[in-house]
Amino acid sequence: MPALKSLSKLGMPSLPVREDEHGVLRVADTRIPLETVLLEFRSGKPPEAIVEQFPALKLEDVYVVVAYYLTNRSTMDAYLRQVEQEAQQTSELIESRFHNAALLQSQRQSKQSR
Known part of the structure; x- marks a missing residue:
């Protein structure tokens, strides 16, 4: 089996975050700030509950954001402090x-x- 040269060939999602015109990081195409999702997760809410609270979000986007947070916790915690x-x-x-x-x-x- 040939080696995969990039994760995109596996269908790995990119981080669904964009920066708006004011410099605010927002999840996917919503107006929901990244920090809102992260703070909800840190307070103990699972991704499903976050999506229930913010119906504009897609469950898969919240899971990707949470996975990124868990993988890069120190960087993301510094972002939240800022x-x-x-x-x-x-x-x-x-x-x-x-x-x-x-x-x-x-x-x-x-x-x-x-």
């Missing part, structure tokens, strides 16, 4: 702007009442 850190920074920025806007509004009202 995404979490970016989300925290964005949240803090929004909160500071909201707080500053509320403070300015309060100061304006105080000046107007004088």
Whole structure:
């Protein structure tokens, strides 16, 4: 039997992840972020439950993503930490702007009442 020269000849799927125009990694052709699937899996949900929760996903895509995660756990955990850190920074920025806007509004009202 001749040796296979590439995994594609075995029909091995490629990672069903794409980067959108904002740099967000999304699963297949859905709008579901990669980190959403990974966090659901890490919280103990099996791929079938993830697909039930997010019907836009295909079960085979979730299995491929989970297999990739399990094979590359340290890299993917670092990715998840980075995404979490970016989300925290964005949240803090929004909160500071909201707080500053509320403070300015309060100061304006105080000046107007004088």
